[in-house]
Amino acid sequence: MNDNNNIDDMILPLANSNEDLETISNNFFKPLFDVKKFEIRSEVKRDKGIDFHIELKIENNKKQNVYSNFRFAIQLKSTDSKKTNMDGSISIQLDTSNINYLLNNSMPAFYVLYSNKTNTFYFESVNDFARSLNNKNSDWNLQPSHILRFSRKLDKLGIEEMYKLTLKKGRFNRTVNEHIFEKTNLVNSQDKLIIDSDLNVTSDAEIRRLIENVGHVFINEGKWKDIVSIHKKATGNVATTARYNLVLGIASYYCGNMIEALGFLKSATKLKTELSEDLINHSLFFETLVKYSIGLLSDEEYDKRMRELENSDNLGLYIKLEKAKNDFLDSVSDNSSKEYNRYVEAVQNIMNDPKANENIILNARCELMYFEGNKNNIDYLQGIAMINAIEQEFGPNLILRQEAFTEFFQANEIWSKNVQSLKKEANETKNYFAYFTTIICEVRVTFEFESFTDLVFLEQELPGSPRLGEPDRKPTFDKMLEKITHACNYFNQIGHIENVVASLTTKYEIHHYLKDFETAKSILDEVENIIEAYDLNEQRTKVQILKKNGTNYEQFKALKDNIFNSINNNKTNFEDLRSKMILMDDEERKIKRILNANDLHIHLFPIGYFVFPESKKDFVYEILNINQEARKIFDSMFGIVIPIANICYNPITQEGPVNGNLAETGFESWQNIYRIRKAFFENKFYRNENIPG
Template sequence: MPDNASFFQNLKLPSANPHEALETISRNHFRPLFDPKRFEVRSEDYRDKGVDFEIEVIEDTGVKRVYTNFRFLIQLKATDTITSNSDGSISIQIETSNINYLLNHPMPAYYVLYHNPSGKFYYENLRDYTSGLSIKDEHWKGQATHALRFSRVLDELAVEDMHHQTVQKGIMQRQLDEQMALLGESQYPADKIILDRDLNIISDAEIRNLVEKGGFFLINKNRWADILQLHKKASGSMETSGLYNLIIGIASYHSGNMPDALSFLKAARKKDASMQPGLEHFLTYFETASKYAMGIYNEKQYTEKMILCSNSPALACYIALEKAKKEYIEDCNLDNALNTYEGKVRQVILDNECPTGLKFSATLELLQIDGENINIEYIRNISRINGLGLDNSDVLHKAYDFLNWFHKTYQEWLGKIREIMEFCKEDIGNTFLFYLASITRTRMNYHLLAISREIFLLEEHPQLPRLEFKGGDQPFRNLLEETTEAVNYFYGISHVENLMVCLSLQYEIAHYIGDKEIFEKAMREMEELADRYELNVINTAVQKLKSDGPYHETFIRSFDFEGHAQLKKMHNQRNELKLMDTNEAAIEGKMQKGRSSIMLYPIGIFSFPKVQKEIVYEILCISAEARQIFDNMLDSGIQPVANINYNPIITEGYVDTIPRQQTSESWENMYRIRKRFYEEAFYRLY
């Protein structure tokens, strides 16, 4: 058999090109990187201009795979000899003509390098590469070649990114072509097409159409932030209608930006002829509300304008509820204010013209009134029970009835709030009303917790149900978590009014438990809102909170805590007296020879050594004249009576046929005497 090498050496044959062999190797290794279920790889073999592969993306729709005609280009390079740079990258020279050629294609393009010694593929996105060239030298196109440093490995993640980039740019190109076609037919010649950095396409015409057709729907869903975000995407030259300006004005009002609201509403007023019939009242309402909030309108002007708006059935309920709430806040007679407000809120709820969303808001207002009534009844009844004491069977019976009523009513109230929250979240998907209900519950629980820490039953009784209020800071921490959720939500939808309510409540709760970090942060955020929007209502709310303090401080100032503290003191002293009686009951021989007895009205009969009668007189503060009477009776073996409701005691006997009303001073005197008798071993007999 002949030597193969020597056989071919003697023949005139075409020489093999090592570069061509490397190119074949790189191509053969390149194709398997792309899953044929997701990509169709096509070689560019005809008159090579600098593109080696055109790859089409295949998209899975969930039903079938489809060809998209979204493609990207590959310029494949290969090397057998180039050594890596110190940082591990590999550099090659790229002709500027090739860069320009690839840039002329609207779809993505990539440079890929096959490093034969390692068997690795590296890649670079043409867009990223040219962006870097422009940053380094804005005149880069004037050079013949440029160095390209490959450092990114072409792996599965890189292939996935190529797929994603191609689809995104393909969709953008498709939308751009469609918008260009529509732009030529638009009645508004100033309209523009907007392309953002994420390749999202939208036109002025599309923005205007979305706002005009869906704006009120989004506002009713409390999504005014979405409307304003859409408006920001429009070009500055976009032509607008009266309806468009009205919707953007209302959205700005709800977000708390009154200057912008007024500006758009004025623009709507100039073009009101293009608006639908019936929207005039809405325009007047929000113009008036914006001017009042900014201090442009005074109270009288505001009221006069709102009367005009009341002619609109859609607005009448809003205005009635707003007016009722304002009158309630300003009414100094709490009982009368609550009753009047409750009646007016019920009228709004029963109005057939009242929108469903407003009925929910009114229902929450009603529940808030009910919550305040529950708290007021708690204060009144617990204070009354403490004042009368549980020794009286009638008071005990009334205490039993009240505590059962309170527990039942409070749980029913929580149940109603819970039902509304579940309905809003799960049945109608209204997050706005959900958090309104949540903050109503949080406020009620904060008030009740704060009250119960100051006002509680001074005596326990086995026949009375216990009110379980957890101690410590944790219940308040739980309430803070609820307010934080609500704050984040109202920040997210840019509802400044409710955001202020939540921040104010957060401040009050954190202030109660002394969490300085949280309540100072809440105050800073409220002050920032006040500075940003410069609204009278916000500034007034912040200043009022600063001057009046949180709820628990205003409550303490309004409640008779001096009298309540006296009740607590008397309760503790009463327990101390009971302990004295218990201890003395176990002592025998309390009336031995050499001891006398005295009736201390109204607490009982006591014995003491005869030789210590002067100490008894001194403790009882018996006057010199009265001591002669007491001496004569004691010497005769007669038990005298000392009415210790009096200080000093100027005569022997009960004195009054009608019992003297006990005051805090007479109680203190009685406690002092009983305690001294106990200390001196002057025992109680009966």
């Protein structure tokens, strides 16, 4: 044995620089991870490509750190090379077998590279690396190895990213396991699990329960798009119950998807034994609305079905409210005030009904508010027209003007307070549907007043008071457009297509009135595109009428022009009739008349006294068109007093002046007066001018 014990000369195992580097990298790697959040476990036995398993520690509800069993894998690489790529990244060659090995585990995995020269760690997600390989070449698995370019530094942000990704993936796996465990207990064996790109897990059963439990709440809150969106996350097996189909049918109707709505509602009807009577009526109601909207029901069939549902609880009040509005709009009467009062009474009865909930009351108040504002406008316009007519005859009248303005401003102040109160209540109760519906009505009433008063205004100037210049109304119209745009955006957001069309149509009318025809046309094009996209038959008809008859302003202007043209024409015709009657008077004065004892006198109001033979009495009744009851009265008066026949009326139903000149209804009345005067002249029933008028 050699006695030389000098250790420097001993033959010993050689040190391995790679092993040294591995030790260095291991020693520097572990301190990067906070022990409060991570538990690092080294893979020491039969390592097949994983160096560390790192478990997350999470904080529970008691603020205690607990082990989660949510883990991620680390394959640690190291390099002593100074060589980098042009972009500063460092390239490492990886075996395809190792990539596949890491991908085969359900937990996240990361490649980590330690650069000894810069004492820096880099990392890359195995999933992200595999995804980039697949994007470049779907056959990447056939290659023995691939180059990974490390560029992301493993700093605090990188470690936090690892933590969040592992926590998300861990919760995902736990949820999937729970669903698999519950799978055998599902009511519908066809229910499936749904996993989205963000690893959110749900099932048909969960979606069905959600829609059935809160669907009607969502509908009342106007969250129709949310309902449809939730439904679209499920598979085609989800719509298996009546309540689910009913909720989806209603939501689809409000979103304008009529064909889809009809399918859901028909399915709900088939399963109606699962529904209460009230929900069955809801299903029938919306199915009727859908069929009518797409033209599958006639007006008669629609009205018949609505009458059948009118007495149902809760739902019947909505039908009665709609019926009251339609009856009022369809009413044609000389007494519009009477029709309006009847409508107000009907709406108030609905609001006072014990079954009326907050929604129906708010809807009723909103509709009533619109018609109240509309009536204020019409009353004002009629008042101005009446003042113009009186002032044309008698000159400017300051008292009448003050009365008209005071009456309107008082009524409008009450209306404005009601509008603000309604909006405040809707906002406080978070009934944004009612709030923005009120906005639409408010804008329509305001626009109606601003545009119509362009056409009807006081025509005569007060002495000493020159007409004021035109006020700047641009801020008013800008505010209207701002409000209607907000309403349109809201209804578009929740998917209420009918109100989207209503708000866009109002915008169209405002821009058209302001002569911004280019913007108006683009809005109308948008409306027509929506109608075609959703196949809205009822709205299509309304737009066709709008294009054919013009805007409300244009229709009102045409009506005003026709009335004035008619007045001018009638004025010319009236002068013609008056001239002819004067000629008759002149001809009669040339004739020597002898009164007989049997002659009868009659006062033809408003043109004077006339005489005729008693034998011609029945003939005179025929000329005057006096009914049988009134003839008896005239018979009893002849020989005692001179009876009066108001010949503005046709027929004449009573003796006397009967409202006097107020009975005149325009040129038609004078045509009747001329007819009678001519018949009396031709039959020699002459005027008696000796009787004082």
